[in-house]
Amino acid sequence: MRFRTISFLSDYGLVDEFVGVVKSVIRTIAPDVVVIDITHDIAPHDVRGGGLALARATPYLAPGVVIAIVDPGVGSARRAVAVEVGGGASVLVGPDNGVLAPAVALCGGATAAVVLDRPEYQLDTEGVGATFAGRDVFAPVAAHLCTGAPLGAVGTPVAPDSLTPALVPVARVEPDAIVAEVLWVDRFGNAQLNLDPDDVAAFGDDVRLRIRDDLRRASRVHTFADVRAGEVGLVTDSSGLVALCVDRGSAASELRLEPGDEVRLERDSATVDNAVPLSLRPRGGWR
Amino acid sequence: MRFRTISFLSDYGLVDEFVGVVKSVIRTIAPDVVVIDITHDIAPHDVRGGGLALARATPYLAPGVVIAIVDPGVGSARRAVAVEVGGGASVLVGPDNGVLAPAVALCGGATAAVVLDRPEYQLDTEGVGATFAGRDVFAPVAAHLCTGAPLGAVGTPVAPDSLTPALVPVARVEPDAIVAEVLWVDRFGNAQLNLDPDDVAAFGDDVRLRIRDDLRRASRVHTFADVRAGEVGLVTDSSGLVALCVDRGSAASELRLEPGDEVRLERDSATVDNAVPLSLRPRGGWR
Amino acid sequence: MRFRTISFLSDYGLVDEFVGVVKSVIRTIAPDVVVIDITHDIAPHDVRGGGLALARATPYLAPGVVIAIVDPGVGSARRAVAVEVGGGASVLVGPDNGVLAPAVALCGGATAAVVLDRPEYQLDTEGVGATFAGRDVFAPVAAHLCTGAPLGAVGTPVAPDSLTPALVPVARVEPDAIVAEVLWVDRFGNAQLNLDPDDVAAFGDDVRLRIRDDLRRASRVHTFADVRAGEVGLVTDSSGLVALCVDRGSAASELRLEPGDEVRLERDSATVDNAVPLSLRPRGGWR
Numbered sequence: 001m002r003f004r005t006i007s008f009l010s011d012y013g014l015v016d017e018f019v020g021v022v023k024s025v026i027r028t029i030a031p032d033v034v035v036i037d038i039t040h041d042i043a044p045h046d047v048r049g050g051g052l053a054l055a056r057a058t059p060y061l062a063p064g065v066v067i068a069i070v071d072p073g074v075g076s077a078r079r080a081v082a083v084e085v086g087g088g089a090s091v092l093v094g095p096d097n098g099v100l101a102p103a104v105a106l107c108g109g110a111t112a113a114v115v116l117d118r119p120e121y122q123l124d125t126e127g128v129g130a131t132f133a134g135r136d137v138f139a140p141v142a143a144h145l146c147t148g149a150p151l152g153a154v155g156t157p158v159a160p161d162s163l164t165p166a167l168v169p170v171a172r173v174e175p176d177a178i179v180a181e182v183l184w185v186d187r188f189g190n191a192q193l194n195l196d197p198d199d200v201a202a203f204g205d206d207v208r209l210r211i212r213d214d215l216r217r218a219s220r221v222h223t224f225a226d227v228r229a230g231e232v233g234l235v236t237d238s239s240g241l242v243a244l245c246v247d248r249g250s251a252a253s254e255l256r257l258e259p260g261d262e263v264r265l266e267r268d269s270a271t272v273d274n275a276v277p278l279s280l281r282p283r284g285g286w287r
Numbered sequence: 288m289r290f291r292t293i294s295f296l297s298d299y300g301l302v303d304e305f306v307g308v309v310k311s312v313i314r315t316i317a318p319d320v321v322v323i324d325i326t327h328d329i330a331p332h333d334v335r336g337g338g339l340a341l342a343r344a345t346p347y348l349a350p351g352v353v354i355a356i357v358d359p360g361v362g363s364a365r366r367a368v369a370v371e372v373g374g375g376a377s378v379l380v381g382p383d384n385g386v387l388a389p390a391v392a393l394c395g396g397a398t399a400a401v402v403l404d405r406p407e408y409q410l411d412t413e414g415v416g417a418t419f420a421g422r423d424v425f426a427p428v429a430a431h432l433c434t435g436a437p438l439g440a441v442g443t444p445v446a447p448d449s450l451t452p453a454l455v456p457v458a459r460v461e462p463d464a465i466v467a468e469v470l471w472v473d474r475f476g477n478a479q480l481n482l483d484p485d486d487v488a489a490f491g492d493d494v495r496l497r498i499r500d501d502l503r504r505a506s507r508v509h510t511f512a513d514v515r516a517g518e519v520g521l522v523t524d525s526s527g528l529v530a531l532c533v534d535r536g537s538a539a540s541e542l543r544l545e546p547g548d549e550v551r552l553e554r555d556s557a558t559v560d561n562a563v564p565l566s567l568r569p570r571g572g573w574r
Numbered sequence: 575m576r577f578r579t580i581s582f583l584s585d586y587g588l589v590d591e592f593v594g595v596v597k598s599v600i601r602t603i604a605p606d607v608v609v610i611d612i613t614h615d616i617a618p619h620d621v622r623g624g625g626l627a628l629a630r631a632t633p634y635l636a637p638g639v640v641i642a643i644v645d646p647g648v649g650s651a652r653r654a655v656a657v658e659v660g661g662g663a664s665v666l667v668g669p670d671n672g673v674l675a676p677a678v679a680l681c682g683g684a685t686a687a688v689v690l691d692r693p694e695y696q697l698d699t700e701g702v703g704a705t706f707a708g709r710d711v712f713a714p715v716a717a718h719l720c721t722g723a724p725l726g727a728v729g730t731p732v733a734p735d736s737l738t739p740a741l742v743p744v745a746r747v748e749p750d751a752i753v754a755e756v757l758w759v760d761r762f763g764n765a766q767l768n769l770d771p772d773d774v775a776a777f778g779d780d781v782r783l784r785i786r787d788d789l790r791r792a793s794r795v796h797t798f799a800d801v802r803a804g805e806v807g808l809v810t811d812s813s814g815l816v817a818l819c820v821d822r823g824s825a826a827s828e829l830r831l832e833p834g835d836e837v838r839l840e841r842d843s844a845t846v847d848n849a850v851p852l853s854l855r856p857r858g859g860w861r
Binding site: 013023025 | 291294301326340341343347475511523527
């Protein structure tokens, strides 16, 4: 056994049998591997959302193989790939459409990559369509990597810099404002922005939020419970980015926000001095 | 250990603790067994939908025990059964209401069956109602089968041909059309029909769809990405059946289709020569 | 290994990566532990609902560690605790806000408890916010307890009677009625009341239900299938409490009920003699 854990993210949902079938294929090839579900409720075909969720989880994943499937181009000319990081510490498997890219970048970049073109490591699909690569390509390849197949056995090497890169939005700096974007709305309605807490700190403890044509006051808080009733909090979230929150309610519902929406943070005077690069580097890792 | 894997499908949903309790019972009796969830979001009481989902997964399941629970008659006179297939290769456990039948048929039919009437292999339900057979009957029986209990120990033999059969609809052939039925709408909105690709091939690459009083053009495609904007594709899906699809959208939403709805495939001239039996035989199996 | 199983309940949902990250942290610290999901779809911040779901599952859980997280006060002054039951048979980990309390009571009460204040058994959260205690506190503590860390190592002892107690509603007895409350509505729409079957039995087989201003007839039944069309059944459910049900439909939808709603059970004459304490003691346990 080279790896004992497969971490698995997809947009398959849990209503159909897709996830169970992928796990059954893995179980049959590599019975001693444990599969850990990251999530399967990425919105259908939301490559960006899937890539960001994987990146948020990445610093905490057990070493091993990662399967990430958000694959609107399944069966078409898009490439299926396995990407090695850390010189072989882990391998990420999925379509080459950008869904793997933020996680690969967080791990220091790809040290090798292959296109999955070896049918002997995939399921025979005679008589069925090419619409379920999770079952027919990614699951068997991931399982064979766990049981010891070298990367070079499951596919043909490609240059790591030929992989589709991540397109992560960067907040835009204006004289008296930062124009940020909602990266993620979580189950509780917290709206994560592409902002470092340090960038907001330059504005002091209170800022104005401009969302479409609405203006709201927001205050920096340490925890959700610190947000005063009727106000919006700016909390440093569990990824180390700034999130909009309200206490025991949904900031996203209240402010009508969803991923991709623009949020302007404004102050009354003075200018913002520095650029505001989005940082998705590992934080809060292991002691 | 006779079996190391239990594959588990139900209509329990994941909102309540039902699935977790079933797994806890299994874990207590047979701690080394791995449970693989096929899905638990079968619509409540949808015996047909549960049976079809199990059948689609069946060719890929790890050998072992299968628990399938869609059980509107729980606690009533309906029989609880364990059905052996492949001369003991696997055992399916659930209510005898047809939910197991398509999977049993795919496995070549039952080689033995018992009615689960041995309380010593079930939980003591003194003081609680007979409403949760998954916890009290199916989970402990499945776990005991894994640890080595013979089929004949957990119940009284019944004739396999006394089991409730599957009622799978067969497409109807008319002079210039095939009248098919939607078997399944998946998370992405693809609508699987009870049609073999070969049957559609006889119509050429383009057909007319008649759904209620609406007419639409549809074309045979190899992948979802091949469907042209605004058109409907006829793809061979991952079960080897024909599914209606649109590119990066929901065919079911667009065509207002749900399982059980009728879809007519028409051509302008010529007749359909052959009957169109639904085939749910295993496809795309292991090399 | 002191424990091999972690049972895990939360209000994290399955849409985000929260649950997967918690499991990844456990997998990294204690790779041989199996995590069993009880449910993660407790309504956000519904401490009472989470505590009741955990209590319903408790008699069936495998011995080991239980993580229960419904934690609106995360990061605030609320205490994070580990609570030992059965003299060390199991340990429950979570916020000290009452979510653990019904389960602890069912297990005979706490035999020891600690406040989780030892950073060496938690993740380093430098650079990230204090909003994800599941990942940073509860998961690593639970994993370390499994691998052998004594309770006294992971936190500072506190008196068990200082833990936040459960507030479980008790049905109210009036001369000719019992005023009960809906504890839980399950996926199928069955509405569990805080009533023992014995209490209802004193009314005979038929009662009147008064819900807001509506009156309905209800009859005691053994199974869902025994309910006559158009009627409401009073079934002894799988927890041993009385639930309102209809056959193959949702009693909660039909009667417009949700947890916390009041339901009066009335009879025409005579009085109710006894108090009606809610009993959440283990029932139907192991032979």
